[in-house]
Amino acid sequence: MTITPAIESGIDVQAVRRQFPVLSREVKEKPLVYLDNAATSQKPQLVIDALVNYYTHTNANIHRGIHTLAEEATAAFESTRDAVQQFIHATFREEIIFTRGTTEGINLVAYTWGRKNVQAGDEIVISAMEHHSNIVPWQILCEEKEAVLKVIPVNDSGELMMDEFKKLLSPKTKMVSVVHVSNSLGTVNPVKEIIDAAHKVGAVVLIDGAQSTVHLDIDVQEMDCDFFAFSAHKLYGPTGTGVLYGKKSLLEAMPVFHGGGEMIKEVTFKKTTYNELPYKFEGGTPNIADVVAFKASLDFINKIGKKKIRRHEEDLLKYATAQLQQIPGLKIIGTAKEKVSVISFIVDNIHPQDIGILLDNQGIAVRTGHHCTQPLMDRFGIPGTSRASFAVYNTAEEVDQLVNGLKKVIRILA
Numbered sequence: 282m283t284i285t286p287a288i289e290s291g292i293d294v295q296a297v298r299r300q301f302p303v304l305s306r307e308v309k310e311k312p313l314v315y316l317d318n319a320a321t322s323q324k325p326q327l328v329i330d331a332l333v334n335y336y337t338h339t340n341a342n343i344h345r346g347i348h349t350l351a352e353e354a355t356a357a358f359e360s361t362r363d364a365v366q367q368f369i370h371a372t373f374r375e376e377i378i379f380t381r382g383t384t385e386g387i388n389l390v391a392y393t394w395g396r397k398n399v400q401a402g403d404e405i406v407i408s409a410m411e412h413h414s415n416i417v418p419w420q421i422l423c424e425e426k427e428a429v430l431k432v433i434p435v436n437d438s439g440e441l442m443m444d445e446f447k448k449l450l451s452p453k454t455k456m457v458s459v460v461h462v463s464n465s466l467g468t469v470n471p472v473k474e475i476i477d478a479a480h481k482v483g484a485v486v487l488i489d490g491a492q493s494t495v496h497l498d499i500d501v502q503e504m505d506c507d508f509f510a511f512s513a514h515k516l517y518g519p520t521g522t523g524v525l526y527g528k529k530s531l532l533e534a535m536p537v538f539h540g541g542g543e544m545i546k547e548v549t550f551k552k553t554t555y556n557e558l559p560y561k562f563e564g565g566t567p568n569i570a571d572v573v574a575f576k577a578s579l580d581f582i583n584k585i586g587k588k589k590i591r592r593h594e595e596d597l598l599k600y601a602t603a604q605l606q607q608i609p610g611l612k613i614i615g616t617a618k619e620k621v622s623v624i625s626f627i628v629d630n631i632h633p634q635d636i637g638i639l640l641d642n643q644g645i646a647v648r649t650g651h652h653c654t655q656p657l658m659d660r661f662g663i664p665g666t667s668r669a670s671f672a673v674y675n676t677a678e679e680v681d682q683l684v685n686g687l688k689k690v691i692r693i694l695a
């Protein structure tokens with residue numbers, strides 16, 4: 282029997298849990314223990330209601346209409362932009378571009394900024410712990426432009442080797458694009474140091490904030506990143522929407538991305554002129570309902586407070602790490618000093634997929650596999666891991682269920 286510690290963040294976790302309808306369902310006739318938050322977090326009733334309300338009472342296309350519904354839809358959509366601006370402390374609201382998510386945000390920069398600014402022989406620096414979304418767009422660009430992709434190595438604890446990073450920088454470096462928080466390891470990277478060093482050689486910096494935005498306070502002005510991309514669905518918000526933040530001067534100088542409605546000022550067959558920011562990068566009808574509901578997820582986070590959420594998740598991380606480390610044959614992959622509540626692990630002689638299936642039989646949802654970071658798995662010489670990732674609604678009792686569940690899996694398979 283494990284002794285469950287009090288989690289002392291000051292959050293009433295049971296009250297929080299009651300806001301998430303899915304958490305009260307059963308899986309395989311067991312209460313659901315949802316520990317796959319790094320893949321996507323669950324949605325509070327507030328967010329679900331915002332979606333239903335939008336379609337029930339407002340639904341209209343935005344920006345172009347003069348009727349009441351169109352005006353209301355536009356106001357709701359644009360109020361999310363204001364909320365995001367405040368959430369990440371951007372200087373201007375037009376620096377917030379709505380995208381389909383992190384992947385689209387990074388591709389937008391690679392296809393527009395990249396094609397304009399990267400030439401043969403230039404270098405782009407990423408790291409060995411990047412998600413495929415922050416590898417493939419740069420590989421495509423490098424191939425097309427005959428540019429060179431350089432990779433910051435990772436040490437055995439799962440931290441970036443900063444001395445090696447600094448050796449990679451030179452006047453040839455045009456872009457440094459790194460993940461703020463690793464989805465596979467939980468490592469929090471020293472982005473301020475990375476950004477300052479990259480700026481000294483004149484490089485532009487993109488931060489992949491897919492995992493960090495939900496856990497850490499984000500201040501893009503203080504960070505001084507040039508671009509910052511994230512997804513709403515990892516922030517208790519809807520799928521299919523996200524944000525690319527870019528410094529206004531950079532966004533203004535960039536060519537357009539998707540051609541079509543909304544992003545134009547005037548179209549003739551001779552020549553098309555383009556809309557101003559942020560609409561210049563928002564061609565076509567956007568995912569209006571999900572952007573509207575995204576604001577409800579930011580309200581949910583702001584109401585509890587990021588500091589309290591972080592404290593709660595840190596407590597869970599500490600407790601889960603200590604408990605898991607006691608399981609014979611289990612090894613945690615990713616032991617950086619600065620981590621968020623993500624724990625990847627392997628168990629001697631048991632395939633991660635088998636762990637995932639047998640945990641699911643007990644109602645426990647974890648992710649298994651390479652987590653879209655195949656080069657990182659290669660770095661550690663493993664095919665994949667099992668990953669438990671914790672959110673504001675998880676409890677120490679759920680950590681106990683994971684630990685006991687794993688012991689059962691090991692008894693069955695080892």
Ligand SMILES: Cc1ncc(COP(=O)(O)O)c(C=O)c1O
Binds near residue numbers: 382464
């Ligand atoms: C670190 C990181 N970057 C990028 C992504 C891609 O995000 P999305 O699939 O929402 O575009 C993810 C998603 O898991 C991620 O964890």
